[in-house]
Amino acid sequence: MIKFISSVLFVKDIAVSRMFYEEILDQQIEIDYGVNIGYVGGFSIWKKDVAHQNIFRDNKAEIELIGNRKQQIELYFEVEYIDKICKKLKDHQIEFVHDMFEQPWGQRVFRVYDPDKYIIELGEPMNVVIKRYYETGMTFEEVAERSSTPISIVRSVINNK
Known part of the structure; x- marks a missing residue:
């Protein structure tokens, strides 16, 4: 959709x-x-x-x-x-x-x-981007920096896979 x-x-x-x-x-x-x-x-x-x-x-x-x-x-x-x-x-x-x-x-x-x-x-969607980065082995902090997304959002997206 x-x-x-x-x-x-x-x-x-x-x-x-x-x-x-x-x-x-x-x-x-x-x-x-x-x-x-x-x-x-x-x-x-x-x-x-x-x-x-x-x-x-x-x-x-x-x-x-x-x-x-x-x-x-x-x-x-x-x-x-x-x-x-x-x-x-x-x-x-x-x-x-x-x-x-x-x-x-x-x-x-x-x-x-x-x-x-x-x-x-x-x-x-940014949650797709965040998951893609995380699945390459990046840490939460690295994903947050690379995606320009607050770490709290990165954690939320990854923990709610």
Whole structure:
């Protein structure tokens, strides 16, 4: 089953956006990666220039194209069978933003365009990443460091296998 996880808003100034969501709208942080903040309830903010570089890498034309759009949004989904869904989307000739790659924190992701050119990201759940690292012989501490995940979450995922 493909599970919808969150909407991601690309923001110009992460500090200003954090103040708005946290201090004005009383949103609670679920996880903080600095340039990418996830809030309880299922939405995230991501510093726009970092997001664009991460998504489009060195493709300046795509960065400029997306940067000039009035509406910018990415819908994020997680799926354990990421290879299967990637193949399905290719078989249906869906336009890819980029093929699957591994994020610095170990999660495999790919992005496609929806029919209106909104970005749809599909990634494997972090519990899958954590288990994969742990099964290679890494300690809890090594998994936490490699996956940028708090050790309490790593312990919880591994102990609830």
